[in-house]
Amino acid sequence: MAKNIIYVRLETKSSTLRETLGQIINSTEGFRLRGAEDTDPFDLLILELGQDVEHEFQIVQSFTSLGTVREIFLTSGQQDPTILLRALREGIKEFFPQPINEQEVRQALDNFRQRRDLEKESKRVERIGKIINVAPSKGGGGNTTIAVNLAVELAQLNKRRSVALVDMNLLFGEVPLFLDIRPSFHWGEVARNITRLDAMFLMSVLHRHSSGIYVLPAPSELNGNHYLSPDIAENLLGLMKSIFDYTVIDSGLATDDIAIRVIELSDTVLVTSILSVPCLTNLNRISRLLHDLGLTSDDSVKLVVNRDLKDSHISIKDAEESVRMKVSWRVPNDFVTTMSAINQGKSLYEVSMNSPVARAIRQIAQDLSGEKIEEKKGSFLNRIFKRS
Ligand SMILES: Nc1ncnc2c1ncn2[C@@H]1O[C@H](COP(=O)(O)OP(=O)(O)OP(=O)(O)O)[C@@H](O)[C@H]1O
Numbered sequence: 001m002a003k004n005i006i007y008v009r010l011e012t013k014s015s016t017l018r019e020t021l022g023q024i025i026n027s028t029e030g031f032r033l034r035g036a037e038d039t040d041p042f043d044l045l046i047l048e049l050g051q052d053v054e055h056e057f058q059i060v061q062s063f064t065s066l067g068t069v070r071e072i073f074l075t076s077g078q079q080d081p082t083i084l085l086r087a088l089r090e091g092i093k094e095f096f097p098q099p100i101n102e103q104e105v106r107q108a109l110d111n112f113r114q115r116r117d118l119e120k121e122s123k124r125v126e127r128i129g130k131i132i133n134v135a136p137s138k139g140g141g142g143n144t145t146i147a148v149n150l151a152v153e154l155a156q157l158n159k160r161r162s163v164a165l166v167d168m169n170l171l172f173g174e175v176p177l178f179l180d181i182r183p184s185f186h187w188g189e190v191a192r193n194i195t196r197l198d199a200m201f202l203m204s205v206l207h208r209h210s211s212g213i214y215v216l217p218a219p220s221e222l223n224g225n226h227y228l229s230p231d232i233a234e235n236l237l238g239l240m241k242s243i244f245d246y247t248v249i250d251s252g253l254a255t256d257d258i259a260i261r262v263i264e265l266s267d268t269v270l271v272t273s274i275l276s277v278p279c280l281t282n283l284n285r286i287s288r289l290l291h292d293l294g295l296t297s298d299d300s301v302k303l304v305v306n307r308d309l310k311d312s313h314i315s316i317k318d319a320e321e322s323v324r325m326k327v328s329w330r331v332p333n334d335f336v337t338t339m340s341a342i343n344q345g346k347s348l349y350e351v352s353m354n355s356p357v358a359r360a361i362r363q364i365a366q367d368l369s370g371e372k373i374e375e376k377k378g379s380f381l382n383r384i385f386k387r388s
């Protein structure tokens with residue numbers, strides 16, 4: 001981005017409004033409009049609220065909480081005071097009623113520039129997040145359980161960290177079931193609209209779960225037109241890294257070139273397995289594949305034994321020797337708690353945060369992030385002062 005130029009992205013319903021605002025922006029010194037097809041970052045988003053106000057406010061919240069854009073201005077043709085009130089609550093600095101008053105918009109742009117100049121020293125830092133790829137050695141071993149709960153635990157550890165969860169089980173992804181969400185979009189939209197893939201588009205397709213994580217589910221039915229390719233996966237994950245501190249992936253079996261590209265792009269691959277002969281046999285193959293991909297460092301590949309039993313027929317030592325990998329974490333066997341969480345569509349944190357299985361996954365989150373559970377929150381006033 002050229003220094004000092006303020007880039008503005010317009011998301012309007014009507015083309016007349018787009019034209020009016022575009023002219024004002026382009027004729028204001030120091031401001032430039034980003035085209036709808038331009039996927040480069042922008043400083044200011046001007047969003048027109050339409051019929052689906054709830055969804056649009058969700059986008060606003062996502063942008064504000066992630067800090068991917070400096071400010072958002074809203075405009076609406078509706079004269080509904082509750083919308084204005086909501087905008088104020090969301091921290092929106094400017095709201096333009098329609099028809100647009102040119103003077104008002106110019107003044108708002110000028111105010112924005114002044115605020116930006118004041119904040120110049122504390123420049124926004126481009127985020128370079130981590131991709132944590134949770135990959136199974138075999139189906140049914142609890143990969144989704146670990147991926148979903150790891151994402152939730154990472155978000156709980158530090159509320160200031162942003163966490164996304166991507167379901168890469170190209171079909172039959174179960175993340176929405178695990179979290180009891182009915183998302184409107186899935187990565188099929190990303191694949192179809194790859195030329196428009198930017199922060200704005202991504203935030204409009206991600207589903208924000210009540211735990212604070214952002215979810216990108218897999219398509220639930222095979223109706224063509226949304227095939228992912230390794231390049232699309234790479235673009236998507238590159239963008240996610242620039243927005244989220246952690247992107248957790250619930251991967252399918254590493255059987256195709258997409259899964260392999262995703263492995264290559266991951267900062268950490270957490271291979272999940274249970275201590276059974278079929279799983280360990282597969283794990284051996286995966287271990288060889290990772291070796292061939294040059295992923296041999298202890299930091300980038302970690303083994304998680306799930307459904308760990310004290311009296312297992314296969315010992316950890318035997319398993320480690322047979323697959324030539326160290327076991328980094330052991331998640332205890334607890335069918336009742338995991339199943340109860342799945343059946344209720346809740347995380348283990350919500351269902352039984354102190355159960356050994358929840359604690360074990362929390363430990364993985366702590367070790368990967370280097371963060372401990374936040375201290376109990378202080379008084380209301382303390383929190384307010386800390387925030388400002
Ligand atoms: N630590 C655990 N202890 C006991 N049961 C578990 C544990 N983790 C997961 N399970 C159970 O294993 C079953 C499969 O879990 P999950 O769907 O997470 O596995 P998966 O590897 O994602 O399966 P798939 O290959 O179908 O995607 C569920 O019934 C779940 O309750």
Ligand SMILES: [Mg+2]
Nearest residue numbers: 143144169174
């Ligand atoms: Mg699964």
